[in-house]
Amino acid sequence: MDMENATKNWEQMTYPFFNIKLNYNLGALSPFIDEKTMRVHYGEILQNYISNLNKILEQRLDLQKLTLTELIDYATKNQEQDLLRYAGGVYNHFFYFTELRPATGQIVIGITPQATQEITNAFGGWKNFKEKFTEYALSVFGSGYTWLIRNDQKELEIRNTSNQRVPQDGTPILCLDVWEHAYFLNYLDKRQGYIDAFWNNVDWVKFSERI
Numbered sequence: 001m002d003m004e005n006a007t008k009n010w011e012q013m014t015y016p017f018f019n020i021k022l023n024y025n026l027g028a029l030s031p032f033i034d035e036k037t038m039r040v041h042y043g044e045i046l047q048n049y050i051s052n053l054n055k056i057l058e059q060r061l062d063l064q065k066l067t068l069t070e071l072i073d074y075a076t077k078n079q080e081q082d083l084l085r086y087a088g089g090v091y092n093h094f095f096y097f098t099e100l101r102p103a104t105g106q107i108v109i110g111i112t113p114q115a116t117q118e119i120t121n122a123f124g125g126w127k128n129f130k131e132k133f134t135e136y137a138l139s140v141f142g143s144g145y146t147w148l149i150r151n152d153q154k155e156l157e158i159r160n161t162s163n164q165r166v167p168q169d170g171t172p173i174l175c176l177d178v179w180e181h182a183y184f185l186n187y188l189d190k191r192q193g194y195i196d197a198f199w200n201n202v203d204w205v206k207f208s209e210r211i
Helices: 003-008 035-057 068-078 081-098 113-123 126-139 191-201 204-210
Strands: 144-151 156-162 170-177
Touching (some): 035 081, 068 081, 081 170, 113 126, 113 156, 126 144, 126 156, 126 170, 126 191, 156 170, 170 204
Antiparallel strands (some): 144 170
16 A cells, blocks of 8 residues: 555555655644644654554564554454554554644634534534533543544544543544643643644544544
């Protein structure tokens, strides 16, 4: 799989895993997510997860044809914590980086009427949704992620996962990385500022497709 197709179809990628090519340059998310943070987060931290995952799979011929979600399911069932940590780290980061795009100022582009209706039905509107999502993101103790998912009952739900865990019983729609490495260089310990800024870089076209 070449890099362009891998970026579009990363959920079908199998061993050996490699970093996806972003649809924007590393400085394009500024000022909300700065270039230095992207160089560390995407270029070093994500790459480290990929390298460690490949090291685990190098001698595991039985697992080399599995996708990230299949690896995560296998690792969860068989309690292989290192495999779960690194496969989850790659999945979560791929999801996060591919849902972002350069800011469009005050103009929100790409939200469909269907997406708005879904958010309104579940949360009472965008304002309530963002407030609840922010509340969850602020409540993460230590490292983790905040997600909007569609659960097995087909309902929209906000959920937190710790460390590099992935939601196991639902379909992810939106992901916010709240590990300190995602924001500390720009926001220091002000997680609220990072969360508020995050909405400026959400790819609402991708969001509307997923919802």
